[in-house]
Amino acid sequence: MSAPIMEAVGLRKHFVTRRPLFGAPTVVRAVDGIDLRIAQGETFAIVGESGCGKSTLARLLIRLLDPTEGSVLYGGRDIAALPREEMRRLRSDLQFVFQDPFSSLNPRMTVGALVEEPMRAHEIGDPAQRRAQVGRLLERVGLRPDFANRYPHEFSGGQRQRIGIARALATGPKLLIGDEPVSALDVSVQAQVINLLEDLKEEFGLTLIVIAHDLAVVRHMSDRVGVMYLGELVEVAEAEALFEGPQHPYSRALLGAIPAPDPSRRGQAPAALTGDLPSPSAPPPGCRFHTRCPFATDRCAAERPVLRDAGRGRQVACHHFESIGAGPGLPPPPARAPHVERRFALYRARSARAATTGATTRETTQQEV
Numbered sequence: 265m266s267a268p269i270m271e272a273v274g275l276r277k278h279f280v281t282r283r284p285l286f287g288a289p290t291v292v293r294a295v296d297g298i299d300l301r302i303a304q305g306e307t308f309a310i311v312g313e314s315g316c317g318k319s320t321l322a323r324l325l326i327r328l329l330d331p332t333e334g335s336v337l338y339g340g341r342d343i344a345a346l347p348r349e350e351m352r353r354l355r356s357d358l359q360f361v362f363q364d365p366f367s368s369l370n371p372r373m374t375v376g377a378l379v380e381e382p383m384r385a386h387e388i389g390d391p392a393q394r395r396a397q398v399g400r401l402l403e404r405v406g407l408r409p410d411f412a413n414r415y416p417h418e419f420s421g422g423q424r425q426r427i428g429i430a431r432a433l434a435t436g437p438k439l440l441i442g443d444e445p446v447s448a449l450d451v452s453v454q455a456q457v458i459n460l461l462e463d464l465k466e467e468f469g470l471t472l473i474v475i476a477h478d479l480a481v482v483r484h485m486s487d488r489v490g491v492m493y494l495g496e497l498v499e500v501a502e503a504e505a506l507f508e509g510p511q512h513p514y515s516r517a518l519l520g521a522i523p524a525p526d527p528s529r530r531g532q533a534p535a536a537l538t539g540d541l542p543s544p545s546a547p548p549p550g551c552r553f554h555t556r557c558p559f560a561t562d563r564c565a566a567e568r569p570v571l572r573d574a575g576r577g578r579q580v581a582c583h584h585f586e587s588i589g590a591g592p593g594l595p596p597p598p599a600r601a602p603h604v605e606r607r608f609a610l611y612r613a614r615s616a617r618a619a620t621t622g623a624t625t626r627e628t629t630q631q632e633v
């Protein structure tokens with residue numbers, strides 16, 4: 265793996281919630297001991313059931329939240345210990361694309377003011393330069409520059425998400441985190457926004473961290489995937505390797521929960537998840553998945569498994585993954601359109617070159633949205 269742009273070390277976030285009146289405080293272990301390295305230029309996806317801590321992890325990574333324990337290193341430096349001026353610079357390097365394009369844009373601000381705001385906050389350019397940049401950014405995300413004078417409510421969900429993306433790009437970030445960036449959009453619009461994110465990533469040499477429920481989106485977009493369960497990472501693998509043969513019993517079940525498109529393979533899918541996700545305020549001892557795992561042994565209930573190297577860049581947190589073996593995985597995805605395939609091939613070749621020369625992948629490609 266090339267030098268990480270970002271690293272999480274022993275990261276924990278515990279929320280203490282208090283019931284009204286005399287209730288005892290409850291500690292929610294939303295993120296509970298995560299170690300992770302994100303490589304420069306990659307798209308890393310985080311998947312897992314609702315409530316497993318994906319959004320909390322994303323917010324910790326860009327310091328929208330401070331950890332209870334552990335640290336986040338950006339460019340090798342602990343972001344919690346950065347002096348004020350460097351923290352400001354960090355804020356322009358790391359940007360967030362929110363899930364809900366309806367509530368994340370202030371309805372009283374024009375689109376132009378919304379996209380300009382981060383530039384003003386970071387004192388980038390003078391007013392005329394910023395206005396010109398707003399026009400360029402709107403065009404780049406597939407909107408007309410004169411939309412700058414309108415208000416968010418005049419736009420569709422997809423257009424609003426494009427405005428949110430233009431706003432996130434305004435400070436020239438190096439790393440973009442999308443928390444379910446397309447899940448609030450109509451299916452027909454999702455692919456356009458995903459294509460846009462991929463083009464922008466290529467054009468601006470961005471690193472992307474994407475949280476997505478839709479595993480088809482994850483498979484399409486990401487280079488690597490981290491599977492989370494109850495605040496922990498249970499498997500980290502290259503996307504294709506994970507989808508072809510998930511190793512951790514939870515990953516097997518998560519992938520098995522997707523209906524297989526090929527009817528002849530449906531019977532081979534592993535049993536989909538059964539039972540509810542245990543509460544993150546009282547996680548099971550030992551392996552947190554043991555209450556739902558078909559392979560659990562006595563050891564699993566007593567001893568917490570750590571992420572271990574499973575070969576070819578894969579890590580798995582399971583005592584028995586060697587003897588359990590990989591799950592059947594999913595059939596290959598439908599072939600991409602030839603022009604999209606060419607773009608991917610070009611990008612991967614450029615990424616490989618950049619990894620060896622240290623150059624960034626800053627080149628414009630055709631826009632297909």
Ligand SMILES: Nc1ncnc2c1ncn2[C@@H]1O[C@H](COP(=O)(O)OP(=O)(O)OP(=O)(O)O)[C@@H](O)[C@H]1O
Nearest residue numbers: 279281292294313314315316317318319320321544
């Ligand atoms: N500010 C908070 N105070 C108390 N508990 C919180 C807070 N934020 C998150 N949690 C709890 O932490 C756990 C993880 O929440 P988080 O939002 O990170 O999950 P998620 O994986 O993003 O879920 P989803 O897929 O539904 O968005 C949940 O049990 C949630 O209720």
Ligand code: SF4
Nearest residue numbers: 551554557564582583
């Ligand atoms: S450690 Fe045990 S309970 Fe946990 S996933 Fe592996 S087999 Fe299942």
Ligand SMILES: [Mg+2]
Nearest residue numbers: 318319320443
């Ligand atoms: Mg979330």
